[in-house]
Amino acid sequence: MxxxxxxxxxxxxxxxxxxxxxxxxxxxxxxxxxxxxxxxxxxxxxxxxxxxxxxxxxxxxxxxxPNSRDLSLGKPLVLDFVREHLPSDLDDVRDIFSKRGAYQKFKNLLSRWGAIDAWHDYRNRATKRALRDWCEVHSIEIVD
Structure with missing residues (x-):
């Protein structure tokens, strides 16, 4: 079904x-x-x-x-985004994610660069792609 x-x-x-x-x-x-x-x-x-x-x-x-962690939509996705959109900040973001409060600090960095919308779009696309892949793996037929 x-x-x-x-x-x-x-x-x-x-x-x-x-x-x-x-x-x-x-x-x-x-x-x-x-x-x-x-x-x-x-x-x-x-x-x-x-x-x-x-x-x-x-x-x-x-x-x-699944949740975000199950679909690798946490730190790995952040690092992929930074590599693609803010490569000069990659070391800083790695450092940010080695400590508590990482997402707030990451959002502050995004705000400084005016990249919050780009991050949300990137994450939303990745989430939808990961969910479609998850459905396929589990033989769940999806319709749009």
Whole structure:
């Protein structure tokens, strides 16, 4: 059963926003394409409020959505962006990401160079590409 890419993207964003820390986990049913959300109160609900399957933890039927780390969209993506768009700052960015508070410092650097929009576009394209690849690897047919 095909799944709308927008639904996959939304499920990814929910899972990613919680950072895999239990705030929200999302699943896609391999057979029907329905997306299910598990919130930190351990309740599961499907967006359309259908009955929740008893076997939601069966990964042969319900695939947990990845987060940014699972798709290598963190530090590796930042370094790729810097290599391409701000190569003279690569050493500084490597140093920034060796310490706490890296993303705020990185965003400050982007702001100084007027590159925040370029970063967001780059990250959004990479996210969509990685999700499409993830769907292909897991035999999830997507439609736009």
């Amino acid at each position: 095909p799944v709308r890419f927008g639904d996959i993207l939304q499920a990814f964003e929910f899972a990613d926003a919680s950072g895999g820390m239990g705030g929200c986990r999302t699943f896609v049913c391999r057979q029907t394409g329905k997306i299910y959300y598990q919130f930190d109160d351990d309740s599961l609900q499907e967006l359309e409020d259908d009955e929740l399957p008893d076997d939601i933890d069966d990964e042969t039927k319900y695939l947990p959505m």
